[in-house]
Structures are given as structure tokens and as C-alpha cells.
Amino acid sequence: MADVPPSSGDLDRANYATIWDAVARAVPDRVAVHADGADVTYAAFEELAARLAATFVAHGLGPDSTVAIFMYNRVEYLTTLYAAYKIGAIPVNINFRYHGAELAELLEMSRPSALVYPSSLAAAVVGAAGRVPLPGLVLVVPDTAHDDADQAVGAADAVPPVPGVPFASALDAPPLPPHPRGPDHKIFMFTGGTTGRPKAVVWTHGNLFDSQLFSIYGSLPVDVPTSLDDVTQVAAREDLPRTVCLPLPPMMHATALFNVMNAMVLGGTVVFLTAARFDPRAAVRAVEEHGVTRLVVAGNAIVGPLVDALEAGAGDISCLNTVLSSGMVWSDDLKARLIAHAPGATLIDIIGSSEGGPFAYGVVRGPDDLPSRPRLAPGAVVLAPDLTPVHDVGETGMLAYRGAMPLGYHDDPARTAETYPVIDGVRHVMPGDWVRVLGDGYVEMLGRGSGVVNTGGEKVFPGEVEKVLLALPGVVDAVVLGLPDPRWGEVVTAVVVTAPGAPLTPEQVQDEVGRRLAGYKKPRRLYVVDELARSPSGKVDMHRLRRRITEVEVPVLVDPVAAPDTAPDAERTP
Structure with missing residues (x-):
């Protein structure tokens, strides 16, 4: 993969909704999402989002309104995200394992104007409603077939009445016509990290897109786009390898969400598993059936059960060309076992965080690349506690990144100043990850300083x-x-x-x-x-x-x- 410049030129004025609108016009009949046994084309997907966006506007939502998404990976999640982007609203990711009190805490923090959730999580919403007022618009997606061992129940089992109106009713509105959107609209990424208490990292569309250029275009034989027309032309090219992305972690996790968003920038297809509970055999079947090329995992937590299923004969994943993980432990033995079943795949272990980055990449293209060693990404540096650069082999320091990054933490200027220091006039992001310098750009991960x-x-x-x-x-x-x-x-x-x-x-x-x-x-x-x-x-x-x-x-x-x-x-x- 080639290095990507730290700025996208004129394209830094872009907005994801604007990009996806353009891609939908360029490839209207291409499949955007496969879920629940059905295909949704880009034209149909754009129309669904436009209708939902119109309903949001009719209920008073607009720029900087927040839309809470309390849901598993499914097409309605992505539709809600797109609709929010279309009106400049801010989607709020919520952990679908939350129970009533936890959900109430996050609703109180984010103060959403709308909430979208599946009926299988109705009990948690009922529990939250007993603690905080629900937003004025609550949409319920029927999905009693989807379950989760920790808390999901069918709508009929929840305490009546189930809050909200059917999601489908919000799609009756005439589609909101496309209109220009700027790069300064916000995206919240709530993360609990290792503390368990949620905090929101605030990205703008422009900065997030700029930070994702390497992930989007680094593995393709194309020049990095500098205009919206360039982006659309790349997405429409039939001679480029087609991106078919299967996110196994939930999209409330930044790695899964951002990779899904990147796939749609490329005019790719996103595949969702049918059930909320992770089923490694179903994942293998989906890879084989849909010709998945880009698999998003969450380190050992996902790869371990996946390789166990593969070694038990679950199926063929040789169609994969990329497997990505970020911010999770991914051991070399599991990398070796996985690549034995996908010999043409490149495994990319991204050292990153919701706060920004990427800081480093561990890239494995075959057994000879093991043991894997992360190498600093363009724009990443290692700094001593006094914020001076660390270069000598064997020394330790903290990872930092200079490039496109979030605005900071929502409503927390003190933590923002600590995590995003300005050094010699340049803003850096430093979540607190310590490394040992190995030389030639390679580092050894030691852990988060707070731990x-x-x-x-x-x-x-x-x-x-x-x-x-x-x-x-x-x-x-x-x-x-x-x-x-x-x-x-x-x-x-x-x-x-x-x-x-x-x-x-x-x-x-x-x-x-x-x-x-x-x-x-x-x-x-x-x-x-x-x-x-x-x-x-x-x-x-x-x-x-x-x-x-x-x-x-x-x-x-x-x-x-x-x-x-x-x-x-x-x-x-x-």
C-alpha cells in the first residue's frame, strides 16, 4: 500500500452525504447493502435515506440535532446514519448491550432529538424511559428474529406499551431533495474505552474523510482523489477490484463504522449478517457466498472463533484480499492460522483509537511477515513525557499523530486540551499509548498509559x-x-x-x-x-x-x- 498525502486538497470540503449522493447517481443499480437475504441498490438506498431525512426535518431536526442509534448492524442503522448526514444532524452510536440505566445515562448525555432502535431491545428502552424523557421522535424497527444473549427480547415480551412508532412509517414522506452540505457537520463517536463511562469524540466530516484516505485508497492502483468528481469516477470504474465489506464488530465501534463508510465511498457493497449474536460459521458462509473482499474484525475476540470454525471446515474464505482490525489485541498465532485459510489476503492491524490516528500499521501478507511489527503511519511520531521526539532504539515514549483529527471531546475542554496538545504550533493527538522504538519506523506496543x-x-x-x-x-x-x-x-x-x-x-x-x-x-x-x-x-x-x-x-x-x-x-x- 502506498503512502497517502496528509491532505485531500479541494476535497477537504466534502461531506459523506454529498459523496454518497454522488456515488448513488453514478452507480444507481449497483448493490449498496445486502441484508436479511435482500439486496438494496444505491438508488434505493439513497431514496430511503432521503425519505427518512424528510421525516427528521418535519419533526424539527436539522444541523447539530442528535440522532441516537441503538441498534445492531442492519440496513436501518446505515439508513439512519445517511439520513442524519443529509440534514447535518449528528448520529450518536450506542452500545446495543446497554440495559435501561446505561441507556438512560447516554441519552441524558447526548440529548437526542430522535431515537431509532429495534423491537428486540424494547426492554432497555422501556427501562430508560422510566429514568429520562425519551426524544420526541422514536422509531422502532421490527426484528424479533434478531436476538442477543445479554438482553434482547421480542417486542411482545417488553413492558407495554413499546415506545415509538414503526420505522417504516418514517419512510412515507416524500424524499428530501439533495442539497449542498459542508465539511463542518459533526459526527459523535461515543467510546467507553476501559473506563466504562461513555465519552464522545467529535469529528467533522471533512477531518474524518481526510484521516481515512489511506484506508480508502491506499491499496488501489489510483491517484488520491482531489475533487468530488474524482471520487465518483473511482467509484464508477468497472476495472477496479470491487469492494465487498463485511463488518463483524458492531458499527457502534469506530473501526466497523468507518470501514463501512469507506466501502460506500468506493461504491462497494456492505454485507450484514442476519443475527446480532456473532456466529463464526455464519460469517464464513457470508464471506464465501457474497465474495467478501474486505473483512472487518476485532482482534482475537473475533478472529479466534473464526479460525476455529475454519479449521472445522466451515467454508472457503480465499476471496478475501483484506482483513482489518484496530485497537484490539490480535496475536501472531491467530494471524498465522487465519492467513493459512486466506493466503491472498493482507492482514492489517491498525494501531488507532476513537480519538484519532492512525498511529501505526502492522501488515502481514504471508507467514514471512510474522512476527508482526507495527510501523509508524505517515504523520505519527513518538514523544517523551516532555513532548520532545524519541528516536533512539530501545527508548520508550507515547504515540502521537499530526494530521486530520477530531475537534476533541464533547463538552470536555480540559480533557481535550490534555489529549490534543499543541506542540511547536502543531496540534497533535495523544491518547496515551506507550511504545518502545525499534528503529526504521517500527515500534513495539506497550499499552495505554492509564493502565x-x-x-x-x-x-x-x-x-x-x-x-x-x-x-x-x-x-x-x-x-x-x-x-x-x-x-x-x-x-x-x-x-x-x-x-x-x-x-x-x-x-x-x-x-x-x-x-x-x-x-x-x-x-x-x-x-x-x-x-x-x-x-x-x-x-x-x-x-x-x-x-x-x-x-x-x-x-x-x-x-x-x-x-x-x-x-x-x-x-x-x-
């Missing part, structure tokens, strides 16, 4: 310990964190999930970590659990996990042995 364990004055980055744990036979998932200790401040604690019938002993953990890392990095407390209860985007709510292991779970190992006070070197052991 660093301070044990007896030594700093332990969870990411490097997790990498060792995930390489142990039988370990399928792992998280490392610090727990309070009266002497050392914190002790390194590992929480792992093992495969059925694969016992894990404390000795294995300590021996393997001690063999590859300094002694003070060895976990002193080990918890073996059935699952880590990751979110659909693959993240772990660290607050809940801490409560769980301190109040419920029993550690396999608690090592109170203290090292001599005179041991100042890296092997000091708390």
Missing part, C-alpha cells in the same frame, strides 16, 4: 505481559492490570481465559513471563475465568473487572514474597 502498573516504583505495561500470556498453550484471552498492595503500591495481576481442558498453572505463567521479561513484570496474582465479558468491540470494562476479581473471583496464586530492599535493578520482584 500502567506501578509496582514498587517500576512501571509495567500490561500489553507486553499480555502478549507473553497469549502465547502460552491453551490461553485464549488475557488481561493484565494492577491491584492495590500495601507495600508495593500495586502488584501485577493476570486474568486469563483458557480453552476447555487446558489447565494453566501459576508456575507456567511465572516461568514464561520470567523467561521473556524482567522479574518484576511476572504476575503475582492469577485469576482463571470463563470469559472476560468483552464488549462487542472487543474492549474490557476494567472497572467491572476489578470489582469482579476483588469481590467474587478467587485467585489461583497470591505471591506475597518480597524482594530484598537492596535490589535496585530490573529484576527486583515485588
